[in-house]
Amino acid sequence: MNRYLQEVLDAHVLIGDWLGNAATPASLCDDLLSRFSPAFTMVTPAGTALDFTSLARFFRSQHGARQGLKIEIEEMQLIAEHKYGATVTYQERQHIPGQNITCRFSTVVFECTEEGSMRWRHLHETLLAA
Secondary structure, eight states: OOOOHHHHHHHHHHHHHHOTTSOOOOOHHHHHHHTTEEEEEEOOOOOOOEEEHHHHHHHHHHTTTTOEEEEEEEEEEEEEEETEEEEEEEEEEEETTOOOOOOEEEEEEEEEEEEEOOOEEEEEEEEEEO
16 A cells, blocks of 8 residues: 555544543654644644644643544545655544544645655645535
8 A cells, every 4th residue: 555545544543542542642642743744734624724733732632532433534545646745635434422423525745754754744624424
């Protein structure tokens, strides 16, 4: 599997673990945040713009806040790949016991560091009808 597509899957496993399980070790948040560029930007489904500091604050404050969260990633597509990174789209389904399923269409821009590792540089999410 393409490494950018695999990163989408791997990151969402961590996000699901962090948000959905209060027993997850605190070190997981640091591992999760290390995947994002210090210059990270995001447009949330509500249209709010976030930067890396806002994202870190969100994750740190939401540990276990969505107990039982399960995230499914579907319809991943590599839009473009080049030596500096890639752009990927995917659909995300979030299941929390006792709540309605939420669905999102997401576009992520990855950047590559000089050492060759990848980071999430920009993410734009749009809510979809369940």
